[in-house]
Amino acid sequence: MRRRALLAAAAGIAAVAVMAPTTPASAKPPGATGAERVAADPRASAATAADRAVASGLDELRVSPDEAYQRTAVTPTGGLYSVTYQRSYKGLPVVGGDAVVIADGLGRVRDTAAAAGAVRGVPTTAEVSADTALETAKGRLSRVDDSRAPRLVVLAWGERPVLAWEATVSGLADGRPSIQHVFVDARTGEVADAYDDVKAGTGTGYYYGSVTINTSGSGSSYSMTDGTRSGIRCGGQNGSAYTGTDDAWGTGSGTNLETACVDGLYGVQREWDMLRDWLGRNGINGNGGGFPMRVGLADVNAYWNGSYTNFGHSQDNQRQATPIDVVAHEFGHAIFQTTPGGAGSGNENGGINEATGDVFGALTEAYANNPNDPPDYQVGEEVNLVGDGPIRYMYNPSLAGDPNCWSSSIPSTEVHAAAGPLNHWFYLLAEGSAPGGGKPNSPICSGGPSSVSGIGIQKAGKIYMGALARKTSSWRYAGVRSASLAAAVELYGASSAECAATKAAWNAVSVPVQSGEPTCSSSA
Structure with a gap:
């Protein structure tokens, strides 16, 4: 149901072992031509082509005799399909063993990427107990609220693969919510790596005027649950969606949490529509699904915790952190997590994750084009979170x-x-x-081109979405550069102005040329 708001303030796919695929025509009507079979099920054709590429060890996909790939997802992305895989080594999961194959509906492989090379010679017997590893992991938190029994994995993110216990602990770290995956070397007992599901951010203003949002219900029973976008709902800290006896929400007050949900739903619904209309992505997770949001967090903060987004308030407690760019930023972390390679680890990967949130915030703000919060490539400019204005300036x-x-x-x-x-x-x-046109100039780093010509935010978003479809868990800036150039070539051609601009922009921010990166045949 669509509703008028008084104020805007604020599926998993089972793993499939890769094996010699059956003939794609087996499920098609007898006598159908090859072209008709492909047209009938392009997703299956893409998956079959990707399975064959993985089975043959194409390009970066080569593995050792002790390893096996399992397909985990097939996600449509801009007219192509991103087919993701996870590896095992002697039956153990390989963290950092993810790979992705880009294929089309005609059964042709367009690109491949793998997070790490083949795993060889790693012992599979732990010398450190699971209980000891769990206690080591708990030591990273100031308060432990919950934990999960460790699992034995091969950690392939570092210089050399190691046998490790992956322990998941949740609670507080430095007074902030934390859900940490801690990898304890199963031979030495030392922490080999860790990452946090909670990706913290901050917010902006809440006044958008009277807007229409999607909710559900009828008669005298309504809910702030989007009946048209699976998984999207908004409520308080208990996780339940707010309900009411009528279809009008919010009071217009910056301290009213129902008003905050009006803003939050308005923002994520615009992001969902932007993903569909501009980038060809189906929902937040790429397969038609989204995630809940909560308001009323008792903190000057907002975050994504791997399962839902959570939004607090400004330091003066007068505004909720639920405007378009902040909402889209936090759901941008969900997009990063649900594209190939997941969230990854390390500060450089984390910085890419944070910037991804800002990119989706800018894209959504541009798509909504609300006169009360014009597109501006600033983050948190409306909320004045701690009295210092915007939190980040993209330009x-x-x-x-x-x-x-x-x-x-x-x-x-x-x-x-x-x-x-x-x-x-x-x-x-x-x-x-x-x-020009009132938009700010942007500096160029030393050694970069004399100037860069823009291609428009929608095309830039398509290229970045294409790069995310090639992401692996070991992504660093070098990987983003290569993946975005591959996406630009795929979308617009090697001789296009878009490819040249992609390359020039990377040169302008000092990310160096990578060996074997896709080549643009025209100059910037």
């Missing part, structure tokens, strides 16, 4: 003290600051270094 990250340019220090930079080079790249690609 010039240094205005908030973040790096404009990539350097060897990025891997040790705090994740929100490490987002700077990717945010800067996206603005340059979308708008250029001197866009």
Whole structure:
């Protein structure tokens, strides 16, 4: 049901072992031609082609005799299909063993990527007990609320694969919510790696005027549950959607949580529509699904925790952190997690994750084009979260003290600051270094081109979405550069202005040329 709001303030696919595929025609009507079979089920054709590529060890997909791939998902992306896989080694899951094959509905492989090379010679017997590993993991939190029994894995993210216990613990770290995956070396007992499902962010304003949002219900029973977008609902900290006896929500107050949900639903519904209309993605997770959101978090913050988004308030407690760019940022983390390779680990990967949230915030703000919150490539400009104005500036990250340019220090930079080079790249690609029309100029890093010509935010978004379809868990800035160039070539051709602009924008933020990266045949 569609409703008028008084104020806008604020499926899993089972793993399939890769084996010699059956003839794709087996489920088709007798006598159908090859072209008719493909047209009838392009998704199956793409999956079959990807399975064959994996089974043959094509390009980066080669593995050792002790490893096997399992297909985990087939996701439509911009007219192609992103087919993802996970590896096992002697029956153990390989963390960092993910791979992705890009294929089309005609059964042709377009691209491949793998997070790590083949695993060989790793012992499979632990010398450290699971209980000891769990206690080590708990030590990373200041308060432990819950934990999960560790599982034995091969961790392939580092310089060499190691046998490790993966322990999941949740609670508080430095007073903030945390759900950590801690990898304890099963031979030495040392922490080999860790990542946090909770991706923290911050917010913006809440006044959008009277807007229409999708809810559900009839008669005298209504719910802030979107009946048209699976998984999308909004409520308080108990996880239940707000309900009411009529179909009008919110009071217009910045402290009213029902009003915050009006804003939150308005934002995520615009993001869902933007993904469909501009980027060809079906829902937040790519397969027609989304995630719940909660408001009323007692913190000057907002975050994604791997299962839902949660939104707090400004420092003066006068506004909820649920405007378009913040809502779309937090759901942008969900998009990052549900594209190939998942969330990954490390500060550089985390910075890419944070910038991805900002990119989807900018895209959604542009798509909504609400006059009360015009598109501006700023993050948190309306909420004035702590009294300092915007939190980040995509066109010039240094205005908030973040790096404009990539350097060897990025891997040790705090994740929100490490987002700077990717945010800067996206603005340059979308708008250029001197866009005019009242849009701010954007600086170019030392050694870069004299200027960059923008291609428009929708095309820039398509290229970045195409890059995300090639993501692996070991992604760093070098990988984003190569993947985005592959996407630009796929979408627009090697001789296109779009490909040239993609390359020029990376050069302008000092991400170096990569060996074997796709080539643009025209100059920027």
